[in-house]
Amino acid sequence: MGGGTAVTAPGFDGQWLTNNNGIVLGTAQAASGTHSGAPNGSEIEGIDNAWGYFGHTGLHLTTAPTNVLTASGNTATVDFSGWAVSWNGIAAIPMGTGAWVAGTQNGIAQITCGSNCGNGDTFSLLYSATVPANDPSMMGNTKYMLSLTGTVAAVPEASTYGMMLAGLGLVGFAVRRRKLMA
Known part of the structure; x- marks a missing residue:
């Protein structure tokens, strides 16, 4: 899936989610190199560009493949149980649980497409999670929401x-x- 825009939370001070590799179904996607301070180009990006949150650099990654769970007409659900955030030097903050937005479930992203979710179709993705309570980031119980819009792109x-x-x-x-x- 190609990139798009992301809805963010207070403290977000970086770039919007933009085209990089996007979310590639069927594979885990690594990212590394987060640090204190704003993104500076030293990061190893994967899904999207590095972003800033409360003065520290962050990246999205997956620790397990993202796969389509269900698909019907113009809707689909995708396994996001391995969705994670690398932030301020912490390699992977798990974001697979704690769904809080109405209509979302733990570890499952909701996708709605313009017509059939085929190559070239538009999509919107909604996902929510909560940072685990005892996370070393000291951001435990922080609510997280990812809202993407973009175009479905086939990967050769x-x-x-x-x-x-x-x-x-x-x-x-x-x-x-x-x-x-x-």
Whole structure:
């Protein structure tokens, strides 16, 4: 899924969620390099750009693959039980429980699409969680909400890249052969 905009909480002082890798279904997505102070480009981003919260840098990541749980018409649910935040040097603050927004469930993101959730369709995603009470971030029980809008984008499979590289190799071979014949 491509990027979009994010609804944030008080203290958010960075960039909006923007295109980076976006949320890639079926894979865990790492991110690292959070620190005290504003984002400075040293972060290893994955899903989105580094952001600031109460003067510290943060990143979104997943500790387990995000997968579609249900899909019907223009709605879907996605497993977000491995959703996490890296913030102020803490590698992974688990954000898979503590849903608090009406209509959301622990570890499950709600998606509504413009028509069928296919490639190129628009989507909105809603997810809520709560920072665990005894979290080392000292932000225990802080409510978190992620609200994204964007466009569904297909990610090419490895075999697609292989075919593309093989095709480019054949084109290069043909060009070289023409040069030798001339």
